[in-house]
Each structure stands twice: as C-alpha cells, then as structure tokens.
Amino acid sequence: MSATIQAHAAMATSVQVSNKRRPTIEWQVCGHCNYDCSYCIQSRKFRQGHPADEEITSFLEFFSALPGTWEIKMSGGEPFSFRGFMDKVVPGLAETHHDVSVLTNFSAPLPTLRRFVKLVGHKLKVFSASLHLEYANAEEFACKAATFKSWLAPGTDFVVNNVLVPGTVQGLEAVRETILSAGLKYFPQVMKTKTGTFSYDAEEQIAVRRLVGISPGPHDANVAPSYRGRLCWTGVEYFTLSQWGDAYSCRTAKRYSEGYLGNVLDGSFRLRREPRACAYDICPCTVPANRGMIEGVGAALEAGE
Ligand code: SF4
Ligand code: SF4
Incomplete structure (x- = not known):
C-alpha cells in the first residue's frame, strides 16, 4: 500500500464519527454508461470514462486506510458497464472493512449480479436499481428484480428507482x-x-402527487427539497468522490464549484471538522438525509435511495 495514501487517509479522518449518522461516500466510479436516456441529468460530455486498473488500486488503498466503517455507495454512469468494476473494484472493496451500496440501471445480466452478491455478501447495504423505461420493460424488470432480491441477505435493502419523466x-x-x-x-x-425540479403541467402535477404522496419523507420519494439553514454534516461524515478522485462535501456544493475537499489520490483530501449550515435551495439527493447528515431530517437508514 502507498504510504502516502495511507497517511493522508488517516489524517483526513481524525474527526470522530457519530453513531447516529452513517458515514457515507458517494463514489461515482465511472462516467461511462451503456444507456443514453433522453432525460439523463449528466451531460454526454461527462458521461464517459472509467478509472484505469492502477487508479482502481489507488482508490482501494485509500479506502483500506480510511479509519472507521463507511458505506461506499457506488454509481456512475453505470458501474457494471466497464470490466474493471467486477474484475477489480468489487473484489477489492469486499476485502476492506467498509460497507457497500450501489446505484445501477440493472442492465447487467443475472449471472453477473449473482457474482456481485456473492462477492460483497453481508457488506451490501442498499442495492438501488433504476428502472429506465426507454430501455427496459417494467414486467421483465420486475421479474428479474424479484429473482435478484431473493439472493440478498436480510440486512440488504433493495429499492427500485423510477424517474417521473415528464x-x-x-x-x-x-x-x-x-x-x-x-x-x-x-x-x-x-x-x-x-x-x-421540473415544472410539470397541471394534469401531471396531480399524477406526480399521487405517486409521491402527501409530504413524502426522504425514505418515500426524492422531491429535492430545500434544507437551507439546517446544520449539515456533509463534508464531515459524508462526501462525494469523482472517478478522478476529487472529493466534494455534497452534490449541490459541487454543482456550484464549492465544498472541494481535495483529491484522495494525490494526498490533498481533508474532511471538515465541523458541520455547516446548508446554503442551498435544493438538496437533490436523498442519501445525506437518509444517512442522518441533515439536522432534523431522516435518521438512520431504513430503505431509500
Ligand atoms: S442509465 Fe442513468 S446515467 Fe445512464 S443514461 Fe440513463 S439516466 Fe443517465
Ligand atoms: S442539506 Fe443537502 S444541499 Fe444542503 S449542504 Fe447538506 S447535502 Fe448539501
């Protein structure tokens, strides 16, 4: 293991993590995706690329040296769409002391998904399968998902995400x-x-309300609310990580080119020591809320994104 990465990972996390919050890293393992959904929020320019084998090794060294148990939630692009994911990333993470979650378009064949479950076993916390109806048939997806779910350990949450496409x-x-x-x-x-968030027309607004329910919590739906002013522990016990190793306190901060925590591969990564008041009008992802990062919102994980 690189002594530099090991030393920096230890220094970067000298903050004590709490029991109530679940320390989480949202790792965009790759940009590449095998789908090209018309409504994808990631532009094609950024929806490409994946780490080389030696970069994967460096990521795994960083994770191995990171004190405490973190949930490493992997997304893309589509994580299963490049060879190194199943060949190196997943077996490598299975050897670490961390937990694992994944967000996928669920296009990988069942034998590959079976191997994934066998590799990560009880470490798997949340498996989020996104149903993209431009590419997948709902009945076939549900049938495949039911088979897949039967392989999961009792402590693993399985959730089907569905974007309410206008x-x-x-x-x-x-x-x-x-x-x-x-x-x-x-x-x-x-x-x-x-x-x-998109402004649905009056007719669709009614259907949206029926689908998400009245006042849904972050376990029920993603309605991208505002938590402006609330104390938020992202940057302290949560961060996002790009395929190039750049870490940001949260997705919204990154969108505004704020909250940069350094790069985990070059040793410049540092966590914050204290939470800060949220300065944004939208919290687009339910993961911080569902991991207890936001004052007065959500709690320990049950099921959600
Ligand atoms: S599967 Fe996800 S990342 Fe890939 S094109 Fe569709 S929305 Fe974008
Ligand atoms: S509440 Fe949401 S948008 Fe605000 S800082 Fe925390 S994660 Fe970011």
Whole structure:
C-alpha cells in the first residue's frame, strides 16, 4: 500500500464519527454508461470514462486506510458497464472493512449480479436499481428484480428507482403497481433540472402527487427539497468522490464549484471538522438525509435511495 495514501487517509479522518449518522461516500466510479436516456441529468460530455486498473488500486488503498466503517455507495454512469468494476473494484472493496451500496440501471445480466452478491455478501447495504423505461420493460424488470432480491441477505435493502419523466407520468401508476406486486419497494424521483425540479403541467402535477404522496419523507420519494439553514454534516461524515478522485462535501456544493475537499489520490483530501449550515435551495439527493447528515431530517437508514 502507498504510504502516502495511507497517511493522508488517516489524517483526513481524525474527526470522530457519530453513531447516529452513517458515514457515507458517494463514489461515482465511472462516467461511462451503456444507456443514453433522453432525460439523463449528466451531460454526454461527462458521461464517459472509467478509472484505469492502477487508479482502481489507488482508490482501494485509500479506502483500506480510511479509519472507521463507511458505506461506499457506488454509481456512475453505470458501474457494471466497464470490466474493471467486477474484475477489480468489487473484489477489492469486499476485502476492506467498509460497507457497500450501489446505484445501477440493472442492465447487467443475472449471472453477473449473482457474482456481485456473492462477492460483497453481508457488506451490501442498499442495492438501488433504476428502472429506465426507454430501455427496459417494467414486467421483465420486475421479474428479474424479484429473482435478484431473493439472493440478498436480510440486512440488504433493495429499492427500485423510477424517474417521473415528464410526458410519461400518467402511465407510471401502472408501473408502480407492477413493481409493488413483485414485492419490491418503489421509489419515485421527481425530474430534476440543472437548477431545480421540473415544472410539470397541471394534469401531471396531480399524477406526480399521487405517486409521491402527501409530504413524502426522504425514505418515500426524492422531491429535492430545500434544507437551507439546517446544520449539515456533509463534508464531515459524508462526501462525494469523482472517478478522478476529487472529493466534494455534497452534490449541490459541487454543482456550484464549492465544498472541494481535495483529491484522495494525490494526498490533498481533508474532511471538515465541523458541520455547516446548508446554503442551498435544493438538496437533490436523498442519501445525506437518509444517512442522518441533515439536522432534523431522516435518521438512520431504513430503505431509500
Ligand atoms: S442509465 Fe442513468 S446515467 Fe445512464 S443514461 Fe440513463 S439516466 Fe443517465
Ligand atoms: S442539506 Fe443537502 S444541499 Fe444542503 S449542504 Fe447538506 S447535502 Fe448539501
């Protein structure tokens, strides 16, 4: 193991983590995706690339040297879409002392997914499978997901994400029924834009409300609320990590080119020591809320994104 990465990881986390909050890293393992959804919030320019084998080794060294148990939640792009994910990333993480979660478009074949479950076993906390109806059929997806779910340990949450794509919302109640009938958790996500959430027309707003419910919490739906002014522990016990090793306190901070914590591969990474008041009008991702990072919101994880 590189002594530099080991030393910096230890220094970077000299802050004591709390029992109530669940320390979490959201690692965008790669940019590459095998889908090209018309509503993808990631521009094609950034939806490409993946770490080389030696970079994966450096990431794994950083994680191995990171004190405390963190949940490493992997996303992309599509993590399963590049060879190094199953060949190096997953076996390497399985050897660390951390937990693992993944957000995927669930296009990987079942034998690959079976191997994934065998490798990570009880370390797997949340498996989030996104249903993209431009590429997948809801019935086939639900059938595959039910088979997959039967392989999971009792402590693993399985959730089906579904973006409420404008122009399709009226038909999504039937999709939700298909998912629920297969014994799966359905997690609707309102459509986000670069600056906020999409303004649905009056008719679709009613359907959106039926899908997300009245006053949904972060376990029920992603409606990208504002938590401006609340104390937030992102940057202290949570951070996002790019495929290039750059760490930011949260996704919104990164969008505004703020909250940079350094790079985990060059030794410049440092966590903050204290929480800060949220300065943003949108919190686009439910992970910080569901890991107890935001004052007065969510709590310990049950199920969610
Ligand atoms: S699967 Fe996800 S990352 Fe890939 S194109 Fe669709 S929305 Fe974008
Ligand atoms: S509340 Fe949300 S947007 Fe605000 S700092 Fe925390 S994670 Fe970022």
